[in-house]
Amino acid sequence: xxxxxxxxxxxxxxxxxxxxxxxxxxxxxxxxxxxxxxxxxxxxxxxxxxxxxxxxxxxxxxxxxxxxxxxxxxxxxxxxxxxxxxxxxxxxxxxxxxxxxxxxxxxxxxxxxxxxxxxxxxxxxxxxxxxxxxxxxxxxxxxxxxxxxxxxxxxxxxxxxxxxxxxxxxxxxxxxxxxxxxxxxxxxxxxxxxxxxxxxxxxxxxxxxxxxxxxxxxxxxxxxxxxxxxxxxxxxxxxxxxxxxxxxxxxxxxxxxxxxxxxxxxxxxxxxxxxxxxxxxxxxxxxxxxxxxxxxxxxxxxxxxxxxxxxxxxxxxxxxxxxxxxxxxxxxxxxxxxxxxxxxxxxxxx
Numbered sequence: 001x002x003x004x005x006x007x008x009x010x011x012x013x014x015x016x017x018x019x020x021x022x023x024x025x026x027x028x029x030x031x032x033x034x035x036x037x038x039x040x041x042x043x044x045x046x047x048x049x050x051x052x053x054x055x056x057x058x059x060x061x062x063x064x065x066x067x068x069x070x071x072x073x074x075x076x077x078x079x080x081x082x083x084x085x086x087x088x089x090x091x092x093x094x095x096x097x098x099x100x101x102x103x104x105x106x107x108x109x110x111x112x113x114x115x116x117x118x119x120x121x122x123x124x125x126x127x128x129x130x131x132x133x134x135x136x137x138x139x140x141x142x143x144x145x146x147x148x149x150x151x152x153x154x155x156x157x158x159x160x161x162x163x164x165x166x167x168x169x170x171x172x173x174x175x176x177x178x179x180x181x182x183x184x185x186x187x188x189x190x191x192x193x194x195x196x197x198x199x200x201x202x203x204x205x206x207x208x209x210x211x212x213x214x215x216x217x218x219x220x221x222x223x224x225x226x227x228x229x230x231x232x233x234x235x236x237x238x239x240x241x242x243x244x245x246x247x248x249x250x251x252x253x254x255x256x257x258x259x260x261x262x263x264x265x266x267x268x269x270x271x272x273x274x275x276x277x278x279x280x281x282x283x284x285x286x287x288x289x290x291x292x293x294x295x296x297x298x299x300x301x302x303x304x305x306x307x308x309x310x311x312x313x314x315x316x317x318x319x320x321x322x323x324x325x326x327x328x329x330x331x332x333x334x335x336x337x338x339x340x341x342x343x344x345x346x347x348x349x350x
Contacts, residue, residue, distance in 0.1 A: 018186040020043050021275050031069075039058045065093035070099075100125070151279045152279065184280070190208075191211075192281045192285075197224050212265070263292065
């Protein structure tokens with residue numbers, strides 16, 4: 001019951017992708033007392049009205065009285081950037097509220113109890129797994145106090161990201177590359193390495209870019225420094241020959257086994273307000289993230305091509321294993337065609 005309306009809430013919520021962080025993605029549908037949809041809304045961006053308020057303010061209390069409000073996350077009960085949604089729901093005279101997930105944030109939780117105390121029926125758990133998947137970044141942030149880490153890679157059907165000489169243009173089609181850039185914008189920051197910057201000199205358009213440059217190889221003339229805010233991470237903060245651009249912040253992180261400590265890097269990024277990271281780099285960083293069990297998700301674009309050369313560069317190269325049983329396990333969450341290519345979305349198995 002109410003699954004159709006909840007699925008619409010999910011679709012509405014996705015319109016806020018890349019704009020609501022650190023808030024969750026939320027959509028809302030309102031039905032009148034006869035069950036007819038009379039309004040809908042979503043959380044457009046951080047600081048804007050929550051989904052419930054966005055939907056309710058489009059109608060009057062006379063229209064909503066006795067009706068049903070469907071929303072994918074528990075209505076808040078606290079004063080934040082906006083007043084509590086639970087109070088507005090009560091004012092609008094709704095008789096029932098249907099949710100997918102409770103809010104894991106203790107500051108915002110309590111809306112369900114407040115609604116019930118005011119005589120409003122609350123139905124919980126409608127498409128709860130789908131709701132958790134939609135807000136997987138938010139749930140990890142609140143529960144674990146860590147950023148959500150995604151690895152994006154593009155490979156041939158035999159798992160290669162480049163020929164043995166480093167040539168990689170282009171494995172996937174323009175259509176697939178455009179979609180990858182769209183996915184990039186859904187996360188707070190992108191992560192790459194100085195090796196990738198030197199090899200490809202990409203611009204990587206994004207509001208925030210993180211570059212791992214342990215040995216201070218960059219000279220700030222690279223295209224990646226032309227746009228966005230840059231966080232440059234190394235072990236020797238004063239090792240550059242000239243001052244970085246104004247849009248660049250340098251952070252020093254201790255090494256571990258002659259490598260930058262990724263766990264400490266991600267913890268520091270979370271302290272900097274970065275709640276999700278989209279890694280676009282080569283096989284070494286990808287492999288190290290996997291080896292340290294830090295990847296929450298992998299988005300792999302796959303082209304129907306066979307490189308047929310075992311010396312070609314693989315998408316992941318961070319460990320030495322003797323048994324297939326040592327492989328890191330993920331589950332397939334999504335598989336879609338982007339003709340002539342396709343992409344697979346894997347989530348870390350719990």
